[in-house]
Amino acid sequence: MSEPTRNRRHSPAVYRRRRLVVLLALVAIIAVIWLLIAQPWRGAATEGTPQSAASPTSATATDLPVPSEDAGASATPAASSATASSAPSPEASATPTAAPCVARDLIVEAVTDQDSYATGQNPQLSIRLTNNGEDCTLNVGTSGQAFTITSGSDVWWRSTDCQSEPSDMIVLLAAGQTVESASPLEWDRTRSSVSTCADEDRPRAPGGGASYHVGVEIGGVASTQTKQIFLY
Incomplete structure (x- = not known):
């Protein structure tokens, strides 16, 4: 084995x-x-992976300009801006194709930041513009704007009395569009005059609850009503 x-x-x-x-x-x-x-x-x-490019935004006029300079006006714009509707602001155009706006289709309103003002507070004045017609063009530049403040029949202040270098600005207003100026004009509660623009001692408007009315005109169209304010 x-x-x-x-x-x-x-x-x-x-x-x-x-x-x-x-x-x-x-x-x-x-x-x-x-x-x-x-x-x-x-x-x-x-x-x-490349990111998709952001869509460009259109260039539009974001507000209605106000008279550029007055001896009694502040050059500092208000801290906030607003439009009266969700519609886009009027589009500035060098060669607008729409017809000029018709006065009967426009509503122009004077707007103030408050209804009454305590001692030391100055009214901030703005314009609200509504187009109830078709698309149209309007000159909303400072050359066609004018604020007027009256007390009874007494005209206390005009924004055009001491305005310098007025300019034109043709914009396209869409049908049904409402826009409001984003940079208000300040009234320093003094009496204006073309002969006292450089005068620092212009007469001051009385307070104590005195009533004043603010009217405005833009592009040759005037507000049909005034805005009442009170000074204290």
Whole structure:
């Protein structure tokens, strides 16, 4: 009978190779798992993707300008601005195609920031303009604007008395559009005169609850009603 075969013991080099193979396989498995979880290629793809360009906004006139300068007017505009409707502001155009506005289709209103003013408070005057007709063009520049403040039949102040460098500005008013000036004009509660523009001691309007009325004209169209204010 033949002798039973004995298991041969491998050399240490064989065991080292087997351990190396197992270690490499383990490293490969860990690397695959990391790639699936981390997905490092996703960040590179995001960085390389160009962003879509923002849509350009149209250039429009954002407010109705007011008379540029008066000896009794403040050059500092109000901190906030507003339009009277969600419609866009009138669009300035060098070559407007619509016909000129018709006075009967326009409503012009004088607007003040308050109804009454304590001692030391100066009224802020603005214009509200509504187009009840078709699309039309109107000169809303300072050359065609005028505020007037009266007390009874006495005219106390005109914004045009000391106005300097008036300018034209033709805008397109859309049908049904309402706009309001964003930069109000300040009345310093003095009496204006073309001969006293540089005078720092112009007569001051009486207070104590005295009533005054503000009227306005723009583009040759005057407000049909005045805005009443009280000075204290």
